[in-house]
Amino acid sequence: MLRLTNISHRFGGLEVLRNVEFSVAEGELLGLIGPNGAGKTTLFNVITGFVRPGAGRIFFQDRDVTGYPTHRLARLGLVRTFQGARSFHNLSVEDCLRVARYRRVGDSERDRELERVVRLLDLEEFATEAASSLPAGLARLLGIAMALSTGARLLLLDEPAAGLSAGETDVLQQSIRRLQQAGVTVVVVDHNLHFLMNLVSRAIVLDAGRLIADGPPATVTAEPRVIEAYIGGRDLAGD
Amino acid sequence: MTGEVSSARAPAADVPGRQSRLAASMLLALAGWLVLALLLSVPVVYHSRYIVYLGTLLALQAALAVSLNIVLGFAGQFALSQSAFFGFGAYASALLIRDLDVGFWTSLPLTALLTSVLAVAVGYPAMRFTGGIHLALITFAFGELLRLVTANLHELTGGPQGMQLVYTPGVVLGVDFGSTRGLYCLATGFLLLCLLISILVRRSDFGRALFAIRDDETLATSLGIDVTAHKVAAFTLASTLAALAGAIYAVFTSFISPEMMNASDSIALVGMLIVGGLGTTPGPILGTLIFVGLPEFLRVAKNYRLVLLGIIIVVMALYSPKGIAGAVNRLMTGTRRSGA
Numbered sequence: 001m002l003r004l005t006n007i008s009h010r011f012g013g014l015e016v017l018r019n020v021e022f023s024v025a026e027g028e029l030l031g032l033i034g035p036n037g038a039g040k041t042t043l044f045n046v047i048t049g050f051v052r053p054g055a056g057r058i059f060f061q062d063r064d065v066t067g068y069p070t071h072r073l074a075r076l077g078l079v080r081t082f083q084g085a086r087s088f089h090n091l092s093v094e095d096c097l098r099v100a101r102y103r104r105v106g107d108s109e110r111d112r113e114l115e116r117v118v119r120l121l122d123l124e125e126f127a128t129e130a131a132s133s134l135p136a137g138l139a140r141l142l143g144i145a146m147a148l149s150t151g152a153r154l155l156l157l158d159e160p161a162a163g164l165s166a167g168e169t170d171v172l173q174q175s176i177r178r179l180q181q182a183g184v185t186v187v188v189v190d191h192n193l194h195f196l197m198n199l200v201s202r203a204i205v206l207d208a209g210r211l212i213a214d215g216p217p218a219t220v221t222a223e224p225r226v227i228e229a230y231i232g233g234r235d236l237a238g239d
Numbered sequence: 240m241t242g243e244v245s246s247a248r249a250p251a252a253d254v255p256g257r258q259s260r261l262a263a264s265m266l267l268a269l270a271g272w273l274v275l276a277l278l279l280s281v282p283v284v285y286h287s288r289y290i291v292y293l294g295t296l297l298a299l300q301a302a303l304a305v306s307l308n309i310v311l312g313f314a315g316q317f318a319l320s321q322s323a324f325f326g327f328g329a330y331a332s333a334l335l336i337r338d339l340d341v342g343f344w345t346s347l348p349l350t351a352l353l354t355s356v357l358a359v360a361v362g363y364p365a366m367r368f369t370g371g372i373h374l375a376l377i378t379f380a381f382g383e384l385l386r387l388v389t390a391n392l393h394e395l396t397g398g399p400q401g402m403q404l405v406y407t408p409g410v411v412l413g414v415d416f417g418s419t420r421g422l423y424c425l426a427t428g429f430l431l432l433c434l435l436i437s438i439l440v441r442r443s444d445f446g447r448a449l450f451a452i453r454d455d456e457t458l459a460t461s462l463g464i465d466v467t468a469h470k471v472a473a474f475t476l477a478s479t480l481a482a483l484a485g486a487i488y489a490v491f492t493s494f495i496s497p498e499m500m501n502a503s504d505s506i507a508l509v510g511m512l513i514v515g516g517l518g519t520t521p522g523p524i525l526g527t528l529i530f531v532g533l534p535e536f537l538r539v540a541k542n543y544r545l546v547l548l549g550i551i552i553v554v555m556a557l558y559s560p561k562g563i564a565g566a567v568n569r570l571m572t573g574t575r576r577s578g579a
Binding site for chain 1: 444447450453457459460463464465466518
């Protein structure tokens with residue numbers, strides 16, 4: 001589905017990504033973890049066309065999409081969400097979703113598809129509400145619903161659980177599982193290890209721009225390099 | 240905040256309220272159209288040359304505000320070239336008629352075509368790489384450039400002294416569009432056309448995408464919307480309508496000069512939209528009535544008008560960011576959400 005080869009990127013003298021290589025299989029639910037400043041968000045930006053990588057290539061569904069603008073990638077089915085609750089605050093929930101499903105199918109088909117998205121994420125009751133009036137957990141779901149409405153085949157979720165209560169996190173977890181069951185490939189970035197480890201079947205770990213581990217969550221979190229980078233080691237050594 | 244959360248959690252209890260809100264806003268819209276129809280019929284009923292003249296002027300001014308609303312109100316793009324395109328349209332139409340011997344009605348689509356090419360040429364670089372304040376500066380500079388070029392091409396445009404026009408639209412379908420009343424009908428018809436286009440845009444996917452771009456460009460891009468293309472399209476539409484208003488204005492006054500392209504007029508238009516209600520349907524018309532109509536009736540000297548308008552803008556920006564239309568809507572429909 002998605003394949004990255006030798007991706008490197010620097011901001012001035014700072015090398016934020018170094019030879020990152022991995023691939024995501026169709027239907028997979030993958031976690032991307034790493035301490036602050038590991039390059040997770042930059043990697044997301046590179047994959048979704050917000051940042052053009054300094055080196056390396058990106059393949060989406062066997063097509064070289066390196067350097068494609070974001071909106072074109074979205075139309076191909078590669079869509080991301082953002083940290084926090086971003087939505088179009090002057091539009092209703094329904095209209096936010098319609099914008100996302102803009103012009104790619106006929107009206108009646110679009111309404112059917114949007115209904116499916118709304119049901120999948122339990123947003124039925126809020127369809128006519130203003131997007132700005134939703135509480136945090138629902139706003140996060142709206143973000144995912146908008147991304148899904150585009151007809152996404154691969155969703156990249158950027159810290160979807162940050163700042164949510166335990167109850168809201170549970171709802172979010174169930175929603176993400178349902179996405180995967182509906183046939184969407186999902187990559188989730190999060191700081192909340194507990195949230196991710198209960199959710200994904202495979203995790204990759206990024207530290208200082210390098211990929212340092214790749215495998216089932218239990219194996220990955222047991223690796224000494226990961227423990228050093230993420231949990232113990234340097235971060236706490238100074239204290 | 241807690242009130243909002245609980246109301247969002249229990250939408251079932253909110254349904255009767257929502258229905259009455261919907262009914263109130265439909266009544267309000269109906270009342271608005273009735274008032275507009277009444278206003279537009281005044282010059283037809285009244286046998287006063289002055290009233291008909293003022294009505295034509297107001298209709299054209301309102302058409303400019305309605306079209307600017309598409310790019311500034313809907314898409315949130317701060318374009319300051321509305322009066323430049325207004326003047327460009329007047330000159331383009333006049334020169335086509337004088338030098339290429341086309342008729343007035345033929346000059347309109349040709350003017351629209353020329354303007355859209357020019358608007359894309361200016362809008363694409365300005366909106367592709369920049370936005371916000373840069374767009375304001377670029378469109379402002381473009382307008383000034385156009386005004387100076389027009390003033391200096393003496394042979395073609397008559398320079399700063401302007402051009403005296405000798406043509407009229409003539410008689411079409413039994414209506415003499417060269418008469419004062421015929422010109423009023425032409426201007427009013429054009430205003431209604433602009434309103435229709437603005438309403439159709441608002442309800443279309445294109446319009447929703449413009450609102451989305453105004454709220455969050457990055458999010459819109461990430462959802463597959465070609466943000467640059469949409470902004471340029473909105474800018475081109477607004478500029479083309481402004482140019483057509485200019486072509487009608489030219490035949491109405493029989494005299495055009497580079498002063499038509501004055502940037503202060505573009506800025507005044509922005510003020511009208513802010514006072515009337517940015518992004519709303521009645522906003523541009525309300526703003527025009529207050530900015531242009533009211534001082535005319537109150538006979539306030541031109542200098543004081545700007546002082547008065549300055550005060551109104553400050554008060555509106557502080558107390559009703561959505562302008563008069565937003566304030567009336569809030570009062571009548573009881574919507575309390577500040578963001579909605």
